[in-house]
Amino acid sequence: MILPVIMAGGSGTRLWPLSRSKYPKQFIPLTSENSMLQETILRLSSLKTSAPTLICNEDHRFIAAEQIRKLGINDASLILEPVGRNTAPAIALAAIRALKANQDPILLVLAADHEIKQADVFCQVVQNAIPLANEGKLVTFGIVPTHAETGYGYICRGDEIGAEQFKVQKFVEKPDATTAQEYLDSGLYYWNSGMFMFKASRYIDELKLHRPDIYAACELAMGEEHPDLDFVRVNEDAFKACPDDSIDYAVMEKTQDAVVIPLDAGWSDVGGFAALHDVKEQDADGNAFIGDVKSVDTKNTLVVAGEKLVTTVGVEDLVIVNTKDAVLVSHKDECQKVKQIVAQLKADERSEFEFHREVFRPWGSYDSLDNGERYQVKRITVKPGAKLSVQMHHHRAEHWIVVSGTAMVTNGDKDILLTENQSTYIPVGVIHALENPGKVPLELIEVQSGSYLGEDDIVRFEDRYGRVK
Structure with missing residues (x-):
């Protein structure tokens, strides 16, 4: 049995403003109508796999769960990391959990934010790796390089052990341009994809041998597993004490059983806007346009229009990204520096660092339409059957106007059913709740007014999504 283990963490810095820390790129439909997470799962459809295990953090849990649900998958496991501790501990959590269930599956470890254009080729390569995994080998998939890339680590192959299957001679760090060209010319090096395949027990054996401290911390963390809705929570203190290390350093560089299989299937980690430009379909002038774009004398430019018309005249080698609340204009060769903008936003405590204007919640979403010194206007969407927490605010009052659908409102000691064009007023300090029974x-439109309008002015009393501590 193959158990896909999908690493779904991310900081949302390299593709800002498309991605944010609370909504990183794996949840965004960058290369198709599906999100990158959804595409990662869908490309496995020709393989015989069990329901996937996702490793993600607390902030992204409801987004991940909802995106998996939309694929019709209701039996996935979502392991929540209290803090990020890199890939070696994350994979250990999935392996230990599988072994505790008296299973020893082949783990197919994947990143949630990679693009692979030829899914059939990828699945065939994975299929070819199964016998090696069953023999106790730790397989990694090396990307056949197309150019002298300095942004990736590399894997140097050793002796051939089968058709297009090689022992790993060594892993190397990101090279300078001259070294990268030497790697390319040699034909012996592959890009390190960060994708792996091995039996759960073999990974744990190697982790015990080379990093017993990581194994001990993860074993202790999984010893106090706490199911919560669709999520699996681990012991927070134990996991926080776990060392931070990648699977490359902790296991793959030390094991004697590492094998690399070349993969040539149109792979990209979409690690920035230049990479996004490369994977998108381009016109005769090398432009990649997403959304409503009109251009004159424009060349080699990426434009993401969002919900507005974007026009360009007489420009080239640019990245232009328009979202509801931010615009990025960068030279294509400089777009990696967008992380410096994100650092400035974080230092200034700007909300654009964390959130889009539209914020997703387990019950639906809200879009901040307008705000001033003592007011804020939001459009709120509540999914059928969903309910917001029973809550109260110390500093703001709220006025709700139903635009469409039906609202069941708790307003103090009254329960009110509201339909289109009807409204209610929630005074400061009154306990209230909102539910969609339809x-x-x-x-609905929510108008907030008061001395403080932050999202942390919420006192929850009841919540079906486990947010009451």
Whole structure:
């Protein structure tokens, strides 16, 4: 049995403003109508796999769960990391959990934010790796390089042990341009994809041998597993005490059983806007346009229009990204420096660092339409059957106007059913709740007023999503 283990962490810095820390690129539909996480799962459809295990953090848990649910998958496991501790501990959590269930599956470790254009080729290569994994080998998939890339680590192959299967001679860090060209010319080096395949027991054996401290911390963390809705929580203190290390350093560089299989299937980690430009379809002038774009004399430019018309005249080698609340304009060769912009936003405590204007919640979403010194206007969408927490605010009052659908409102000691064009007022300090009892989405406009309008002015009393501590 193959158990896909999908690493779904991310900081949302390299593709800002498309991605944010609370909504990183794996949840965004960058290369198709599906998110990159969804594409990662869908490309496995021709393989015989069990339901996937996702490793993600607390902030992204509801987004990940909802995106998996939309694929019709209701039996996935979502392991929540209290803190990020890199890939070696994350994979250990999945392996230990599988072994505790008296299973020893082949783990197919994947990143949630990679693009692979030829899914059939990828699945065939994975299929070819199964016998090696069953023999106790630790397989990594090396990307056949197309150019002298300095942004990736490399894997040097050793002796051939089968058709297009090689022992790993060594892993090397990101090279300078001259060294990268030497790697390319030699034909012996592959890009390190960060994708792996091995039996759960073999990974744990190697981890015990080379990093017993990581194994001990993860074993202790999984010893106090706490199911919570669709999520699996681990012991927070134990996992926080776990060393931070990658699978490359902790296991793959030390084991005697590492094998590399070349993969040539149109892979990209979409690690920045230059990479996004490369994977998108381009016109005769080398432009990649997403959304409503009109251009004149424009060359080699990426434009992401968002919800507005974007026009360009007489420009080339640019990245232009428009979202509801931010615009990025960068030279294509400089777009990696967008992380410096994100650092400035974080230092200034700007909300654009963390959130888009539209924020997703387990019950639906809200879009901040307008705000001033003592007011804020939001459009709220509540999914059928969903309910916001029973809550109260110390500093703000709220006025709700139903635009479409039906709302069941708790307002103090009253329960009110509201339909289109009806409204209610929630005074400061009054306990209230909002529910959609219908079968279609509920849309309403919320007008907040008061001395403080931050999202942390919420006192929750009841919550079906486990957010009451």
